[in-house]
Amino acid sequence: QHLIQVINPNTSVAMTHTIGEAARSVAAPTSRIVAVCPTQGVESIEGHFDEAIAAVGVLEQIKLGKAQGASGHVIACFGDPGLLAARELATGPVIGIAEAAMHTATLLATRFSIVTTLPRTVIIARHLLRQYGFEHHCAALHAIDLPVLALEDGTGLAQQKVRERCIQAMREDNSGAIVLGCGGMANLAQELTAELGIPVIDGVTAAVKMVESLIALGFGTSKHGDLAYPNKKPLSGCFDMLS
């Protein structure tokens, strides 16, 4: 059995549950999924400020996951907050849901669209496309223009907006695949794929399978170069928990 730690970087317990259930729905019998979120931080991540706060919580959870014997880690927020810092700390593979969903889309289609939450997170998704080298694969980005936690408010409005935006993207963008741009959309991908007849990709499930693959291949995060463990030095104040 391999323990795979799935980290929801925001502090929403409801979203952590949604993410954990999605991860378990695809996990191999040899994987044990533990879904966690930071003990302190921000309830939803909707910009650079939120991501900076969340990244510290991600690092704390990586440290805890390592101590529990996690073989790999998923960062289950579409901004992939703290991804490279987490890779320095981690021994096993660390996969962000944005990179996982984008990589998966490029294996299934020549162009993909992204459907995310707020207009400002569309801009952040563009930064990630550039960072990961997928700018030319992404035909368009759409926002449902609802806050992240609307996905957990129980009204179903956000889910309906995601569905409408996915249908619109399929019609207008000439994309062969759609990437869902929020960890809280993880439970929508399977149904939308069946209804639309094209791959609608959630990064949580994609990342879990990628971590499993890397573990099965015997790979951990490279410790040669800039992802080597952090140089040892005293950490003051609240950062002492990361020592």
Ligand SMILES: NC(=O)NC1=NC(=O)NC1=O
């Ligand atoms: N683009 C996003 O909606 N990012 C996210 N913010 C969160 O709190 N979770 C996400 O996946």
